[in-house]
Amino acid sequence: MVRFKNRYITVVIVCPFVPENKPLELKPKIFHDTLLNKIQQMHGDFGVASVTNGFLTKYCNENTRIAIIRSRHGPHRFVTSSLPFITKIGKLDVKLHTLHVGATLKHTFKFIQKHQRAYLDSMWAKLKTDEERKQLEAAVMDFTRTDVNINIENMA
Incomplete structure (x- = not known):
C-alpha cells in the first residue's frame, strides 16, 4: 500500500475594494474552479491532470479571508506557482498571498x-x-465553515 503525501496551502485573499470589516461574498466552489482554470492556463493539461487528484478547498473563511487548499505533494508546486497570477475570483478583484505550506492539517x-x-x-x-x-x-475562530458538497463531488 502506498501512502500519499499531501500539502496544505494557506492563502490570504486580499481584496482592495471591499473594506476589511465586511466579509467577502466568496464561495469555495468558485475559488476552487478559478484556481483550476488558472492552472490550466499556466501549466496546461499536464498541470490540471497532476493536480486534480487530491485537490480540495478544505477551508474558506469570508471574514478573515483565509483559505486552505489541499494538494498532493509534488503537484502542489503547480498550485503555488499559479496563485499569484489570480486577479479575479467571480466578480471580485483580488490578490492571493501564500501564507504557509504545511504537511499536516x-x-x-x-x-x-x-x-x-x-x-x-x-x-x-x-x-x-x-x-x-x-x-x-466567533466568526474568526470558526474552523467548521467548509463546503462539504464540493469536497464530496471531487472525491467521487
Whole structure:
C-alpha cells in the first residue's frame, strides 16, 4: 500500500475594494474552479491532470479571508506557482498571498490560529462594544465553515 503525501496551502485573499470589516461574498466552489482554470492556463493539461487528484478547498473563511487548499505533494508546486497570477475570483478583484505550506492539517490550523489571533487583536481596537467583539471572535475562530458538497463531488 502506498501512502500519499499531501500539502496544505494557506492563502490570504486580499481584496482592495471591499473594506476589511465586511466579509467577502466568496464561495469555495468558485475559488476552487478559478484556481483550476488558472492552472490550466499556466501549466496546461499536464498541470490540471497532476493536480486534480487530491485537490480540495478544505477551508474558506469570508471574514478573515483565509483559505486552505489541499494538494498532493509534488503537484502542489503547480498550485503555488499559479496563485499569484489570480486577479479575479467571480466578480471580485483580488490578490492571493501564500501564507504557509504545511504537511499536516493540524499544523496548518495551528498556524492559522496564531495568524487569526493577531488579526483579532488588530480588529478589536476598532470595535466599540463587547457584543461586537464576541461576534467577531466567533466568526474568526470558526474552523467548521467548509463546503462539504464540493469536497464530496471531487472525491467521487
